[in-house]
Amino acid sequence: RAKQEGRNNYQFFTPEMNTRASHLLRLETELRDALEQRHFTLHYQPQIHLKTGKVRGFEALVRWNHPQHGMIPPLDFISVAEETGQIVELGYQVLEQACREIKQLRETSKQPYYVAVNLSPRQLRDPGLVHSIAQILERTGLPARKLELEITETALMEQIDQSLALLHDLEALGVTLSIDDFGTGYSSLSYLKQLPVHSLKIDRSFVQDIPADPDDMAIIAAVTAMAQKLNIEVVAEGLETEQQFHYLRYNHCTLVQGYFFSPPVPFDQLEETSIKIQQTLTEMTQAIEYND
Numbered sequence: 005r006a007k008q009e010g011r012n013n014y015q016f017f018t019p020e021m022n023t024r025a026s027h028l029l030r031l032e033t034e035l036r037d038a039l040e041q042r043h044f045t046l047h048y049q050p051q052i053h054l055k056t057g058k059v060r061g062f063e064a065l066v067r068w069n070h071p072q073h074g075m076i077p078p079l080d081f082i083s084v085a086e087e088t089g090q091i092v093e094l095g096y097q098v099l100e101q102a103c104r105e106i107k108q109l110r111e112t113s114k115q116p117y118y119v120a121v122n123l124s125p126r127q128l129r130d131p132g133l134v135h136s137i138a139q140i141l142e143r144t145g146l147p148a149r150k151l152e153l154e155i156t157e158t159a160l161m162e163q164i165d166q167s168l169a170l171l172h173d174l175e176a177l178g179v180t181l182s183i184d185d186f187g188t189g190y191s192s193l194s195y196l197k198q199l200p201v202h203s204l205k206i207d208r209s210f211v212q213d214i215p216a217d218p219d220d221m222a223i224i225a226a227v228t229a230m231a232q233k234l235n236i237e238v239v240a241e242g243l244e245t246e247q248q249f250h251y252l253r254y255n256h257c258t259l260v261q262g263y264f265f266s267p268p269v270p271f272d273q274l275e276e277t278s279i280k281i282q283q284t285l286t287e288m289t290q291a292i293e294y295n296d
């Protein structure tokens with residue numbers, strides 16, 4: 005009888021659902037192995053300070069270095085890791101690697117670099133988060149103020165009451181906070197004032213259509229003006245063209261990040277990449293001054 009019911013239950017799954025379920029199950033198992041064997045690696049994308057033309061820090065972006073399938077981008081596995089809860093363990097591996105590597109680069113390059121690390125909504129609900137970050141900072145020796153945590157606007161606003169307390173605990177630890185994908189969610193401006201936020205990352209979708217889309221340009225001008233008044237830095241992501249660069253510079257955007265200067269690169273190419281970016285910028289600004 006039980007077996008019979010079991011079989012009947014089984015028919016609840018359409019062939020399509022069965023495929024999705026088994027796909028997820030398999031991915032979960034593979035993720036577990038990858039976490040055990042530390043198959044995740046970080047690429048880093050430079051963030052350029054427009055006033056000084058210097059690379060000030062890097063965003064750490066995870067990749068799954070899969071023995072059969074090669075480098076798998078985060079969009080193919082982060083949401084599953086989020087669903088299964090494995091993002092918590094993955095997140096700690098990412099934080100530890102990012103802090104260790106950038107601490108090392110700060111020493112070899114003698115530059116005061118910071119690192120920005122993405123946190124997902126599930127990680128924000130982990131009660132051990134603040135304590136674990138404190139331990140990672142202690143183990144790796146990276147100064148707390150050189151770790152920036154990127155939290156998406158949507159994740160932040162989902163549970164704003166809990167988020168407020170958490171953000172203040174993180175602030176007390178000395179790490180800095182950045183609102184990622186800004187403009188895609190629904191932040192209330194009054195919260196911005198209350199949150200201990202160091203920077204806003206204007207989402208790529210507002211940058212990509214410059215200069216064709218006057219609305220996006222107006223939004224960028226307004227956000228940078230507002231942030232300046234609130235004493236919050238603005239980072240523009242997804243900068244791909246020289247025209248976009250000039251527009252963001254004109255509007256006093258604090259930092260830019262995008263393929264125009266560099267895609268995310270493996271750790272061992274980071275120093276060389278940063279030096280090249282600074283040379284390019286020196287040449288560009290000299291040309292601008294000459295044209296003025």
Ligand code: C2E
Nearest residue numbers: 065066077078079098122123124242243244262263264268
């Ligand atoms: P994000 O945090 O908004 O990161 C920016 C994404 O835009 C990165 O994609 C980056 O490679 C890409 N990008 C940078 N410049 C350009 C550009 O000029 N043009 C275009 N078209 N794209 C650009 P990536 O590395 O595939 O990461 C995608 C998303 O995955 C990230 O979006 C973030 O939400 C998530 N993610 C990545 N690493 C982690 C992680 O360690 N933990 C968590 N929780 N999420 C992560």
Ligand code: MG
Nearest residue numbers: 063122154184
């Ligand atoms: Mg990010």
Ligand code: MG
Nearest residue numbers: 184185205241
């Ligand atoms: Mg972003």
Ligand code: MG
Nearest residue numbers: 185207208241
């Ligand atoms: Mg984004």
